Amino acid sequence: MTNRLENRFAAVTGAASGNGRAIAEKLLQEGAKVAAIDLNKDALDKVFGDHDDVLRIEANVTDEASLHDGFGIVKREFGRLDALVNNAGIVKFGTFENLSKDEWDQVFAVNSTGPFLVSREARELLNVDQGDHTRSIVNITSVEAHIVISSSGHPQIHYNASKGALLQLTRALAVEGAATGIRVNAVAPGYIETPFTAEALKDDSVKNWLLERTPLGRIGKPEDVANGVAFLSSEEASWITGTTLFIDGGWTVY
Template sequence: MSLPRTPSFRLGGKRALVTGASSGIGRAAAVALAEAGAEVTLVARSVQPLNALAEEMAAEGLTARTRPLDITDIAATEAAVEAEGPFDVLVNSAGLARHAPATETELADYDAVMAVNLRAAHFLTRAVAKGLMAAGKPGSLINISSQMGHVGGPNRSVYAASKHALEGMTKAMAIEWGPAGIRVNTLCPTFIRTPLGEQTLQNPQARDWVLSKIKLGRVGEVEDIMGGVVFLASGASALVTGTHLLIDGGWTAE
């Protein structure tokens, strides 16, 4: 009897689209996918950080191209995906947080968070899926959610609402597109040391609260999410869809 073989984590020949690629989790995800062999298209609003990342990656022998884009511009995003796709892998890492007590939520902040975290995510994921279906190709679509898509937290009613909604959206899309071989999942980090995460971690009281919740006793680094991204993007997760991968140090174990 022949031994079973571990499915490959390699992504050679795959094309990946990574939004929010100019910093933090998106930047790390782009590097991880490129290290696994994918050709990566880097998307963010700011041109200079994208070009700098592409140059750094090229110096390491990694393949990346840049595409400055504001994903809240739905028409422009759909046009770009249609023109430059199909993409075998999507990592939607663009995100926004504006924390405040629920009684003090500003309408403009609510709309801004939902525009990026939910509205843009929906239409971007849909655009990539439509390109795959038109080409008759399978794919892996990954939305960067959060542990706050599974729990709540002080001053996070809007952010948590956007991520809980993203989780539901992902499940529904997975059901619809499964027959086409398109997998849709979320990756849910705890607090990661990024420019976005530092909004909380710079506050000593908030940092103590975070550390009290993380059972492993430390905040995350971007490297902590890189293996999970490659797993969900690759054939190693071929039967994984409509679910979430929590990288939260045990926060949600309670």
């Protein structure tokens, strides 16, 4: 499928790596111009430096001033947004007994508060009425917003809780946005091969356990996530809001 996002403007956070990079690349393939937002400007330059349809924006999703400056560039260059993807996220592992408040706050700041701050900053640009099409926000949650995989040997209650908060932010914003034609959905990936999971996947026992536990019998790719995001960001999904698309090879039904 191509050109579903012709003449559309999109913004993707955490676009320099993994899922975010694949999402930005897919939206470009579909014809959109993309604001690629990330903390890591060097990586953005390396990945998108040659691309005329990409605005490379260094911003921290936890920092209001940095987001205000970043979206100021989007406003000046694009004038509006049709699609926003809240993808930036971090993972930390640790047991409940040893979990510090600082680490809890850090995970919530990026995974839960970040999408709120970004969506609030992007609201004005998403609200430029296009008449003929809806606008879309997609939040990248996780299967871990719904189930707890601590049996993998990676206890991460703060990650679980932060993604649960993002799930409910998605549903609340879907209700808020509906009146002005802004749809808000979540994509919940299972285990995807990205730098985020590279360390865990080096361990064959973890990899084999994941493969045995996944009905479709393979680890996910960032492109699997990107394909779902492109659909939800397009007019093919014009009557879909407040829902979650699981992209997990069947993990959550097993």
